[in-house]
Amino acid sequence: MLFLIAWRNIWRSRSRSLVVMGAVTVGIVAVVFIIGFMNSYLDGFSANSVHYDFSHIQMHDSTYLEDEGIEYLIDDAESTIGQVASLPGVVGVSGRLRASGMMSSSGGASGVVIAGIDPEAENATTALGEKIKSGAYFEGIKRNPILVSRIVADKLGLKERSKVVLNFQDVEGNPVAASFRVVGTFSTASARFNQGWVFVRQSDLARLLGTDNQVHEVAIYLESNALLEANTAELRADFPDYASQTWIERAPAIAQVEEQTSASLGIIVGIVMLALVFGIINTMLMAVLERVHELGMLMAVGMTRRRVFAMIMLETFMLSLMGAPFGILIGTGLITYLGRVGIDFSAQADALEQFGFDAIFYPSLNPEDMITVAVAIMITALVGSIFPARRAVKLKPVEALRHV
């Protein structure tokens, strides 16, 4: 009967209860939307970082990691890459030669990381070929083609077929200067690539560096993060002389961003829920204050304070939770729809690209998110119910009965 009383009490002030339910619904829609949007933000950020930049796993000579010295190479690259490619769930493996140098043109000079790649393997690994903004992906220029980022191209005034000169050191420490011709420009979701990487054919760079069937770096792109640990462990076992690192180890900043974003999400959800809590407390306090006389009567005739507490808690819970299904339903529907059509930020595409984001965000929800929402609602209802319920049980029957 306590349940019945609580339920009917909610509807004593229908409009007030509907307003609270509406507020809860809107609050939950907001929370679900924020979670969905943050998911797309995080997924986009980490997925882009993995796909277009770091790949899932990178392998280097152990010493190379200390100072990226050009002489620290992975030998027998062809065989090593072939062995790596045979691991389960490997989508692409790209062996890279890397050199730090200066790129000059008639428009100026810029410090760059020169990556010597196998275009086909690199495209399978970082989808670089899909990110060409002008020109072609290593097509149309036979001798020393170079792919530069749009940002660097704009900075140095480079166009397709522009001539540039690269200055760097070979593996013996000798200075090397070579001219290349711009075959195309790219713009990826990797801020690192966009800001200062240029790509040349591995064979061209190997000739200039003086390497033979050697690479500095092997980047491995997997089907999913689920394969990360197992494949890294296998690589470490198979190639004990080389350092195999996951993208989390290689780029801890990404994991930190994820952690910070999750923390921010928690704070935002907390603020929304706090606002709801105050709304619920306000409503229930009004309900309690309007019923002081009645609550006094209930305690006078023998209703224990525990039962009064439970009744007010029940009322608050019902009031809070009735709006929840609508909020979850609308929120989930909204995210499903937006997840399909995306939220277009094309107007800010350039700025987003700088930070490794695509221009279109696709919100999504995971089952764990719904648990988070459910827990948040329960906590909101619980916190919102305690204060009014405590207020109710603090009433003294003899004084409450005098209350008009």
Place this chain on the structure above:
Amino acid sequence: MNVIESIGIHKTYTETAVPVHALRGVDLTVTEGEFTAIVGPSGSGKSTLLNIIGGLDQPSEGSIRVGGTDITHMKDSELIDFRLQNIGFVFQSYNLIPVLTAKENVAFIMLLQKKSKEEREERAMHLLKALGLEGRENNRPKELSGGQQQRVAVARALASKPKFILADEPTANLDSSSTANLLDIMAKMNQEEKITFVFSTHDQRVIDRAKRVVTLEDGVIKSDVSQEKISI
């Protein structure tokens, strides 16, 4: 058997700037089956005495025993349970639970007493019938007249099978017909079922029907008069 024994009850309210002495040594004994009216002008201490007898308030001095149990220093939680098991309340403004039907209001007290559903239903219907509310059991308070609501309140007070019923100005909001009807019912229950009633009232119609009239003035009993046997 003494249902109520108050010995040297004093009640002083000290929350005000000047202490208010609401009761100044009240000795009152009510035996089983009495139909007692406590009367007196406003501020005479009627409600305070009723509150103390009903375990809703505690005396500043003196002691109070209900059904042989000293409730003077009972803890709040013990008092709630004591009231539930031993005292029936009828209030001036009916004080029914507005969201429950008449039957549910009566059954609610028995639910608090953890009575079975069958017993609750049966006794609630029996009491409502006895109080002339048959056919009204599924009406909510707002669908009932003042007299009907007060009869539901009496049924609720009786539902817990209390040692006595305390009624604070039970007819104050009722018209003459409803008052007469309510008094008839209570008098009948007093006569036939030996239920003890203690009223506080200004209402001469209630005073006229009481077996005993205790008059309070300035917190002391000025007179305690037994009257002719009440008529049903």
